[in-house]
Amino acid sequence: MAEVVVRTTDLAKQYGEGENAVHALNGVTCAIYSGEYLSIVGPSGSGKSTLFNMIGGLDRPTGGSVFINSVDIAQLTPKELAFLRCHTIGYIFQTFNLITVRTALENVVLPMLFAGLSPEEAEERAMKKLDLVGLGHRYHHRPAELSGGQQQRVAIARALANDPAIVLADEPTGNLDLKTGQEIIDLLRRLNQEEGVTVISATHDHKMLGVSDRIFHISDGKLERIEERT
Amino acid sequence: MPNDARTTAIKDTDPPFWVAWNQALASIRVRFWRQAITTAGVGLGIAFFTSMQIQRLAETSTDPGAQVRSVWLAGTALLMCLVGITNSMLMSVTERYREIGTFKCLGASDSFIVKVFVLESLLLGFMGSLLGSVIGAGAMWAVVNLQGSRLGFGSWMQVVALGTGVGLLMTVVAAIAPAIQAARMPAAAALRVDV
Numbered sequence: 001m002a003e004v005v006v007r008t009t010d011l012a013k014q015y016g017e018g019e020n021a022v023h024a025l026n027g028v029t030c031a032i033y034s035g036e037y038l039s040i041v042g043p044s045g046s047g048k049s050t051l052f053n054m055i056g057g058l059d060r061p062t063g064g065s066v067f068i069n070s071v072d073i074a075q076l077t078p079k080e081l082a083f084l085r086c087h088t089i090g091y092i093f094q095t096f097n098l099i100t101v102r103t104a105l106e107n108v109v110l111p112m113l114f115a116g117l118s119p120e121e122a123e124e125r126a127m128k129k130l131d132l133v134g135l136g137h138r139y140h141h142r143p144a145e146l147s148g149g150q151q152q153r154v155a156i157a158r159a160l161a162n163d164p165a166i167v168l169a170d171e172p173t174g175n176l177d178l179k180t181g182q183e184i185i186d187l188l189r190r191l192n193q194e195e196g197v198t199v200i201s202a203t204h205d206h207k208m209l210g211v212s213d214r215i216f217h218i219s220d221g222k223l224e225r226i227e228e229r230t
Numbered sequence: 231m232p233n234d235a236r237t238t239a240i241k242d243t244d245p246p247f248w249v250a251w252n253q254a255l256a257s258i259r260v261r262f263w264r265q266a267i268t269t270a271g272v273g274l275g276i277a278f279f280t281s282m283q284i285q286r287l288a289e290t291s292t293d294p295g296a297q298v299r300s301v302w303l304a305g306t307a308l309l310m311c312l313v314g315i316t317n318s319m320l321m322s323v324t325e326r327y328r329e330i331g332t333f334k335c336l337g338a339s340d341s342f343i344v345k346v347f348v349l350e351s352l353l354l355g356f357m358g359s360l361l362g363s364v365i366g367a368g369a370m371w372a373v374v375n376l377q378g379s380r381l382g383f384g385s386w387m388q389v390v391a392l393g394t395g396v397g398l399l400m401t402v403v404a405a406i407a408p409a410i411q412a413a414r415m416p417a418a419a420a421l422r423v424d425v
């Protein structure tokens with residue numbers, strides 16, 4: 001059995017108070033294993049992005065706990081949380097979220113600088129990551145000069161910058177056409193199989209389900225069903 | 231791949247200063263025209279302030295009413311400037327919510343975010359105030375010469391330095407609220423799709 005990288009116990013998140021309260025998550029208990037490709041599916045508003053926020057240490061739960069590498073992230077100080085986001089988790093977004101004022105290379109270099117690498121070391125490693133996603137030749141371009149699919153590739157390279165234990169993706173193909181979306185899925189799957197990257201991806205995209213090892217079905221903030229695939 | 235040793239040894243330092251500096255420069259370069267307008271606003275306010283200073287120094291009479299009036303005018307000009315910069319920076323923070331959230335996802339600490347925003351406004355403030363003081367003093371040159379009073383080179387330099395200093399101080403004060411707002415932006419803002 002592979003080791004557990006992420007574990008949640010009775011995870012709950014409530015937005016707002018009293019009558020206006022939204023229970024985005026209602027007691028999610030799950031374990032995510034190192035090296036797996038996990039998809040999280042469910043209707044719009046079911047709590048996928050909320051779960052992404054909780055697992056990614058981007059927001060605090062109102063109940064329950066999240067453990068990453070056996071560390072309860074609610075116990076971390078802001079500095080430690082920043083360290084966790086930098087080293088242990090890579091994020092991929094629907095809207096790509098490259099830093100628009102910096103080049104592709106600079107985007108991949110940034111998290112390495114936050115990790116304390118020297119600029120020379122960082123650039124060398126960042127070029128390798130860009131080559132890995134097939135964009136080494138466009139390293140000096142700004143995001144505005146790249147297509148959506150190319151931006152998402154840079155974002156994937158950036159997510160892998162510090163060799164994170166998990167890569168979290170929220171609808172990574174949501175803003176891409178069918179063909180480009182498929183290329184991004186294939187890339188994530190390849191990185192998962194060849195580099196051993198743990199991928200956790202919230203998605204509406206049925207193509208994504210096909211490559212998953214496991215699928216979490218979420219509805220109304222609850223983990224309804226876990227589908228194992230072979 | 232995952233390295234457990236690293237997750238336990240917590241580094242407590244921000245990246246080197248130039249990382250924030252480069253980010254501030256890149257942000258200014260990309261929004262060049264808007265930033266130029268903000269800078270011009272600072273420059274105008276400081277030009278006004280400097281010219282009041284020159285006039286005060288060159289003034290032969292010591293009418294207390296005129297003194298009070300000039301302090302009042304200069305103070306109002308500076309205050310308007312301050313409100314202008316704060317406003318334009320607050321706007322740029324709200325606009326950049328996703329960028330700030332993304333920075334936090336990449337591992338930026340709150341202090342790094344503060345540094346970027348303060349540096350941005352310091353750069354603009356410095357350029358605006360220096361330009362403004364030189365222009366304000368330069369404009370007064372002709373007036374003072376016509377009036378026939380003489381001011382030493384040292385006094386001119388002093389006024390330019392004072393104008394630049396006051397402008398710089400003002401931009402720092404103006405940047406405090408927006409920078410804190412930026413630092414408080416939750417990392418989860420990176421996922422927000424609409425405003």
Ligand SMILES: Nc1ncnc2c1ncn2[C@@H]1O[C@H](COP(=O)(O)OP(=O)(O)OP(=O)(O)O)[C@@H](O)[C@H]1O
Pocket residue numbers: 015016022023024042043044045046047048049050051
């Ligand atoms: N910041 C917030 N404040 C208040 N309510 C929120 C907030 N974020 C999410 N919600 C609510 O929580 C519920 C779950 O939202 P979430 O974004 O997690 O859904 P989702 O599964 O990601 O949906 P989609 O597929 O449309 O992205 C929704 O009812 C939503 O309105």
Ligand SMILES: [Mg+2]
Pocket residue numbers: 048049050170
């Ligand atoms: Mg969502």
